[in-house]
Amino acid sequence: MKTILNETQISLTIKRLAHQILENHLDLTNTVIIGLQPRGLYLSDKIVEELKRSLPGKIVNYGILDITFYRDDVRREIKVPNKTDINFSIENKKVVLIDDVLYTGRTIRAALDALLDFGRPAKVELCVLIDRRFSRQLPIQPDYTGKVIDALISQKVKVLWKEKDAATEVIITE
Amino acid sequence: MTLSTSNLLGIKDLQPDDIRLILDTALQFKDVLQRPVKKVPSLRDVTIVNLFFENSTRTRISFELAEKRLSADVLNFTTSASSVSKGETMLDTVNNILSMKVDMVVLRHSASGAPHFLAKHIPAAIVNAGDGINEHPTQALLDALSITEATGGLEGKKIAIIGDIMHSRVALSNIYLLNKMGAEVTVAGPPTLIPKYIKEALGVNVTYNVKEALDWCDVANVLRIQLERQNQPLFSSLREYNLVYGISRKLLDSLKKQIVIMHPGPINRGVEIDSDVANGNESIILQQVENGVAVRMAVLYLLANREG
Numbered sequence: 001m002k003t004i005l006n007e008t009q010i011s012l013t014i015k016r017l018a019h020q021i022l023e024n025h026l027d028l029t030n031t032v033i034i035g036l037q038p039r040g041l042y043l044s045d046k047i048v049e050e051l052k053r054s055l056p057g058k059i060v061n062y063g064i065l066d067i068t069f070y071r072d073d074v075r076r077e078i079k080v081p082n083k084t085d086i087n088f089s090i091e092n093k094k095v096v097l098i099d100d101v102l103y104t105g106r107t108i109r110a111a112l113d114a115l116l117d118f119g120r121p122a123k124v125e126l127c128v129l130i131d132r133r134f135s136r137q138l139p140i141q142p143d144y145t146g147k148v149i150d151a152l153i154s155q156k157v158k159v160l161w162k163e164k165d166a167a168t169e170v171i172i173t174e
Numbered sequence: 175m176t177l178s179t180s181n182l183l184g185i186k187d188l189q190p191d192d193i194r195l196i197l198d199t200a201l202q203f204k205d206v207l208q209r210p211v212k213k214v215p216s217l218r219d220v221t222i223v224n225l226f227f228e229n230s231t232r233t234r235i236s237f238e239l240a241e242k243r244l245s246a247d248v249l250n251f252t253t254s255a256s257s258v259s260k261g262e263t264m265l266d267t268v269n270n271i272l273s274m275k276v277d278m279v280v281l282r283h284s285a286s287g288a289p290h291f292l293a294k295h296i297p298a299a300i301v302n303a304g305d306g307i308n309e310h311p312t313q314a315l316l317d318a319l320s321i322t323e324a325t326g327g328l329e330g331k332k333i334a335i336i337g338d339i340m341h342s343r344v345a346l347s348n349i350y351l352l353n354k355m356g357a358e359v360t361v362a363g364p365p366t367l368i369p370k371y372i373k374e375a376l377g378v379n380v381t382y383n384v385k386e387a388l389d390w391c392d393v394a395n396v397l398r399i400q401l402e403r404q405n406q407p408l409f410s411s412l413r414e415y416n417l418v419y420g421i422s423r424k425l426l427d428s429l430k431k432q433i434v435i436m437h438p439g440p441i442n443r444g445v446e447i448d449s450d451v452a453n454g455n456e457s458i459i460l461q462q463v464e465n466g467v468a469v470r471m472a473v474l475y476l477l478a479n480r481e482g
Contacts, residue, residue, distance in 0.1 A: 069206065069214035069475075078476060080175050080195065081202040117211035 004157075005147060005170040010129070013146040014043070017127055018050035020144050021096055028060055030122070031094045036111055037066035037082040040099035042161040043129050047098060061088050065097075070110035084114075091119040096144075100159040102128040105140035130157055130170060177476050181293050181300040184309035185350040193355060197319050199472035200465070207243070207468060217246040220478050221276045225251045225268065226303070227258070227283040232439055232463065233303050233312075237280050240470035246478075249276065264288065265295055272298055278478065281305070299477045301470075307341050313438055314347035316469040318355065320462045321393055324434045329356040334387040337397030337419065337446050338367045340408075344438045345397060349376050362387035363397075363419055366408040384419050388426070393434040396421055396447050412445050421447045426456065434458055 005013065025031040028051065035044025041064060048062045063086035068079045097111055108126060115124065127144035132151055147170070151157055155172055162168045177192050206214055222241050226234055241248045249271070258267055268279065278299045281289045286306030293300050304310040318328060325331055333352055339345045339361045352359050353376070360379040361368055373380050381387050388394055399415060409415050421435065435456045443449045452459060
């Protein structure tokens with residue numbers, strides 16, 4: 001087991017990601033933030049907090065999306081669904097999808113399908129904390145990346161949060 | 175987490191965790207049904223046949239809609255337009271359909287135990303959509319979801335089931351489910367329509383006085399009087415039934431509290447329940463129908479991944 005990012009580094013990275021989103025979207029008037037269930041929410045919660053701090057008084061449209069019903073492996077394994085909560089229109093909005101790790105790209109493929117069932121966004125961007133760049137099975141790339149990791153398929157990359165796990169850190173295990 | 179069973183034959187075979195899993199999943203599907211696109215691609219590679227050997231409107235439409243909302247391919251089969259009328263056995267009919275690569279069977283049959291028999295002989299997942307006077311598990315599950323939404327939970331709740339308990343598969347499935355989930359059940363109706371040893375067999379309270387049951391309960395589930403059994407001398411007339419056992423506005427107003435009224439449909443207005451009660455504020459009859467689609471989606475989704 002090796003630690004790739006510790007708590008301080010993660011907190012700095014989250015601040016940077018939030019500011020990069022602001023650079024492209026300015027005051028977020030036409031932008032919505034969508035966190036992916038279940039583990040993307042720890043990251044998206046913190047990014048949204050940071051966005052609100054930079055834009056005091058501004059309402060940030062923040063939704064959560066569960067992709068269980070859109071997975072391409074229902075036949076292999078049944079996953080228990082989580083809650084989806086998007087209580088605003090995404091029609092013609094710029095959407096920033098947030099997840100913790102981008103690996104094969106299949107989760108994001110499912111998320112795009114799920115998202116399009118809510119309307120037709122003007123643009124969809126992807127923000128991830130960890131990009132395992134050589135493990136992709138679909139042509140999907142992030143727009144905002146916390147850290148790029150070159151890990152073997154046999155290795156596991158885990159993002160841990162102290163709200164749920166022992167400590168906040170990114171680790172790699174054999 | 176998965177179901178402990180690969181078929182849904184009855185509530186009798188389910189564990190409390192199975193029931194909770196189905197109801198939790200159904201809530202998520204209910205959310206899907208509020209979206210602009212009320213459809214998810216989960217079962218797009220699954221083919222389901224609806225085998226209805228007995229008449230049904232609500233249940234068949236509800237199952238068909240649930241299957242379509244899950245993107246499954248759907249086959250509908252009714253006996254009147256099939257080779258069953260030429261003398262084919264049920265097992266032969268089903269095996270012929272399965273040889274065309276069908277993954278799941280939704281079965282309604284007038285014989286109690288028909289889905290249990292089928293489960294022993296075919297590999298496909300079976301969902302019981304009502305078998306004779308035995309069980310109607312998806313109805314009990316949607317009733318449970320509706321009770322939970324109306325009262326906040328099942329545990330410790332008092333449910334009265336009123337009417338023809340003897341011939342009702344809805345009553346039996348509801349009793350099994352409510353017992354497993356920690357609710358209390360009282361059955362009420364004419365003595366001729368309540369099985370003699372039901373108290374000993376199923377652990378429910380029995381009363382022949384509807385007012386007493388209503389005074390006691392939080393929720394009253396009013397069952398249909400089966401008009402097709404009217405040639406049997408079980409009660410003297412529909413009018414008398416309505417006067418003694420029917421739920422009227424006057425009766426509800428005489429209670430000291432507000433209760434929730436449910437009915438599995440189809441309603442005989444003016445027999446077991448009066449129109450102003452069925453349409454009243456206490457009634458969640460249409461919510462039950464709405465929940466039916468979500469519950470059936472949950473059941474089909476949770477049973478679908480069993481590769482034979």
